[in-house]
Amino acid sequence: MENTALKILSFQDGPQVERFLRFSWKVYQNNPFWVPPIVQETKKFLSGQGRFFDHCKHLLLMVEDSQGIAAVVAAYYDSNLCQHWGKKIGLVGYFEALPDKHEAVSALLNAAENFLQKQGAEIIWGPVNGNIANPSGFLSNAYNQMPAFLMAYNPSYYHTYFRRLGYGVSRELLAFTMDLMDLRLKRKVHGILAKARNSEVHIRTFDKKRFKAESNRLAKIYAETFKHHWGYVPQSEEEVYEILDPLRLAIDPDLIVFAEHQGETVGFLLSVPDYNPLIRKLNGDLGVFNALTFLREKKKIREARMVAMGVVASWRGRKVAPLLCASVFDALLRKNYTTSEYSWVLDENVSSQNVSKQFYSELYKRYTIYQKSLQSIH
16 A cells, blocks of 8 residues: 655755656666666756756656655746747656555646646646657657667556546657668668769768857757747757767767758758667766776667758758758668667658658657646646
8 A cells, every 4th residue: 555654855956866866776676678867967957057947947856655765756847948839838857656656646746736837837748858858758668678869768657647647648759760771771872872962952961070060050950940840949059069068979970960052051860879778788877987988889889869850941842851861871881780760750740750761660669748737726
């Protein structure tokens, strides 16, 4: 029987952040598919460090019973998000909970909802870990597979917790997988690149020697191509740079490409090696003592993730997106990668799904974003 002696702690920084973060190790103990968060960067974000918090208020909440921590959640109220969409949106994320803790989870989420309502929120989206660039959504299938880099993983019972508390489905996020060893895909890539030799669009890779300028370029083209995309939040160039800079050593410049026409950027594709097996091996610790191991072992990675692809409106439907994909797949093949995931894609984003299908992709994972109205909460 669930213990009713509950204690809710709320904080924004300090020593409790470590307990909040480390709780997930208890939830997933002996789970061979869970990947720990990158400890150093996640702890900074949970503590409210960074330019993101210039426009976002946050609160970390933890509920304890007689056996210890039962569940944790973070609540976010991002003024940029609300202003961009013209809605008063609160977010909940970093949710973790032990099984059969319904009363504790109910008390925890009620406290998060009350905080968000005090900030002015009228609806809640979740789980979103502060920003959709972070892992978002509850995994809905394929629990026996390791997630790709920066994608979510969770027990199936998390859905029950949210649904019992009045959260309904808001969005479905999709993940596609592509077998780079498929001869059909290879022929497709070679065919597209051959035709592109006479194209008026030029593809070039990310220039790490001009990291700040390239980061700014990525921020600008992302904003232009994703501003109508569900969940988009306006971010300054400084904020995007702050996100990318810690990944400087991890970024493979051949996997980030820009499409250009007469010197103007008209599209981009951001891809990364799937570092998750290595992160799991290092138990989430990418600190200085594990840096050499990371740099050595990352050369062995053979799986990738396509994170985001965008084409400006005036160039959509003009075969820029397939060319971006073919360029990255060609780089992956030359580096002996064997598979690539494309995630996440909104279930309503048919055009992006059609691009991935041109490369013989298979839909293999689904994630759910929930929503709840706060207007009826007293």
